[in-house]
Amino acid sequence: MRLHHVQIAIPVGAEDECRRFYVDVLGMREVAKPPVLAARGGLWVGCAEVEIHLGVEEDFRPARKAHPGIQVEDVDALAERLSTAGIAVAWDENLPGYRRFHVFDCFGNRLEFLQPV
Template sequence: MTFSFNGLDHYQMTAPLGKEKEVHHFFTDVLGCPEVEKPDSLSHFESIWFDMGRHIIHVGLDENHHSEKRGHPAFDVKNLQGLMDRLDGHNIPYEEDFNMPGARRFYTYAFFGHRMEFLEWHDKPESLMTESEKAERKHL
């Protein structure tokens, strides 16, 4: 029996234990992501979950938190300029990067020092597409 990947289900990042208020502020107030209620069977874990469109992000609260500077999530965004304007309104620093062909993107380290990438594809090169994206493009 063969298998195939459907895509990413969720991604987990960490935040310092005791910083729940700041986590909620960043994801709900700044990014506009609704909180997802965890199943009762997982409620004992110190974490908060958020809906980020096609995926869920888990923020684990950890007393031994350390930020990721290289490993990072990259979020596919519709209206990247709107997100940048929102970050500007909250005085959240970010750095645009012009090295990805076919995309506009930026990075921020504003969430407890983690690198987070946000990008919007305008003309994604076929060499960077998944097989399912290539198949979908063929059917358009």
């Protein structure tokens, strides 16, 4: 088994704002949704083997604790990119063997980025 994707909830009509964060700031690419699923709204993004499906939820509440942990090749460069874009980066030294930080996306969903040391 392996993980295919992670679903994160977003508010109705938030696709363009999510594109600005996930594609423009994080550097992910947009993944085409099948037409039957595209009709539901939302946005799929990915990079390498990681896919995040941003699904519309009528009664949206951000995931402040639950989060995907995304391993990256250069955690410091990503942290700098996010900081430059005005996104607060919260470093966490509590996971032995990794440098990692947490951020919140444009709607308050928590994301973790980490790199083995």
